[in-house]
Amino acid sequence: MSQFYDLKVVEKEDLTPESVSVVLEIPENLKEKFKFRPGQFVMLEKNIKGESLRRYYSIYNAPGENLIKLGIKDKGGDGFADYARHHLKVGEHLRVSVPMDDVPFNLSPNKKQPKKFLALTIGSGITPFYSYIQYLIQQQSPDKLVLIYGNETPEKTMFYKSLKTIEQQYPQNLKVYYVFSKNNSGDFTGRINPEIIKTILQKEGTDFDGVYIIGPDDLKKTAAQVLIDSGIPTDRLHYRVYS
Numbered sequence: 001m002s003q004f005y006d007l008k009v010v011e012k013e014d015l016t017p018e019s020v021s022v023v024l025e026i027p028e029n030l031k032e033k034f035k036f037r038p039g040q041f042v043m044l045e046k047n048i049k050g051e052s053l054r055r056y057y058s059i060y061n062a063p064g065e066n067l068i069k070l071g072i073k074d075k076g077g078d079g080f081a082d083y084a085r086h087h088l089k090v091g092e093h094l095r096v097s098v099p100m101d102d103v104p105f106n107l108s109p110n111k112k113q114p115k116k117f118l119a120l121t122i123g124s125g126i127t128p129f130y131s132y133i134q135y136l137i138q139q140q141s142p143d144k145l146v147l148i149y150g151n152e153t154p155e156k157t158m159f160y161k162s163l164k165t166i167e168q169q170y171p172q173n174l175k176v177y178y179v180f181s182k183n184n185s186g187d188f189t190g191r192i193n194p195e196i197i198k199t200i201l202q203k204e205g206t207d208f209d210g211v212y213i214i215g216p217d218d219l220k221k222t223a224a225q226v227l228i229d230s231g232i233p234t235d236r237l238h239y240r241v242y243s
C-alpha cells in the first residue's frame with residue numbers, strides 16, 4: 001500500500017496551452033520519504049465530483065530540491081488533469097504518495113563508463129526524461145540521451161524552449177529529434193513511425209545501453225518491432241504505457 005501525505009502546491013503555471021506545471025513543497029520532516037530518482041512518479045489522490053480519483057504523475061525536476069514538480073497534460077477529460085489545469089490553486093494541499101517506480105526504469109546517471117540511451121515518447125511522456133536530462137547535467141555525467149519526441153506543434157511541446165537550450169549547451173548529453181504531426185518545423189513531420197525511427201537509427205547507431213518508450217500502446221507497438229529488427233536486444237527495451 002502506498003503511503004500518502006498532504007503536500008502544499010507552491011507554484012502553478014502553464015507549460016503549454018494544454019498542460020500545467022504543479023510544484024509541491026516537501027516539508028523538512030518528509031524529506032527522506034520523498035527522496036526520488038529520475039524516472040520515478042507519484043500517485044495523487046483527489047475527490048472530484050464525489051469520486052475518489054487516483055492518478056500517477058512522473059516527477060519532472062531533478063533530485064536535490066525540496067520540491068516535486070509535475071507536468072500535467074489535460075487531454076479533454078473531466079478528471080484530475082482538467083481539475084489541475086482549471087481549478088487547482090496555489091496554497092491548496094494535495095494528497096501525494098511517496099515516489100515509486102516500475103523497476104526497469106533505472107535512469108540513474110553514471111560517472112565512469114559513458115552510456116548511451118534512446119528514449120521515444122509523445123506529449124506528457126517527456127516528464128521523467130526531462131528529470132533525467134537535468135540530472136545528467138547536474139551530475140556532469142558523460143551519458144547521452146537521444147530523444148525522439150512527438151507532438152502536434154512546438155507550442156504544444158512541453159519544455160520545448162528549455163530542451164532546445166540544453167541541447168545547444170550540452171550536445172554531448174542530449175540530442176532531440178522533434179516529430180510534429182501538425183507543423184513542419186521539426187526534424188520530421190507526421191507521427192512517429194517505423195521509417196522515422198529507422199532513419200534516426202541510421203544516424204545514431206543502435207549501440208544503446210537502454211531504450212525507454214513512454215506513451216500509449218500504439219507507440220510501443222510501432223517502435224518495438226523496428227527496434228528489434230534493427231538488432232537492439234529485447235532485454236534493453238523498456239516500456240511504460242500511459243493510457
Ligand SMILES: Cc1cc2nc3c(=O)[nH]c(=O)nc-3n(C[C@H](O)[C@H](O)[C@H](O)COP(=O)(O)OP(=O)(O)OC[C@H]3O[C@@H](n4cnc5c(N)ncnc54)[C@H](O)[C@@H]3O)c2cc1C
Nearest residue numbers: 055056057058071072073076077078079080081124127243
Ligand atoms: C506511471 C505513469 C506516469 C504518468 N505520468 C504522467 C505525467 O507526468 N503527466 C501526465 O500528464 N500524465 C501522466 N500519466 C497519465 C495520468 O496518470 C492520467 O492518466 C492522465 O492525467 C488522465 O487522467 P484524468 O483524470 O485527467 O483523465 P480522465 O479525465 O478521467 O480521462 C481518462 C482518460 O480518458 C481519455 N479521455 C477522456 N476524455 C478524452 C477526450 N475528450 N479526448 C481524448 N481522450 C479522452 C484520456 O485518455 C484520459 O487519460 C502517467 C501515467 C502513468 C501510468
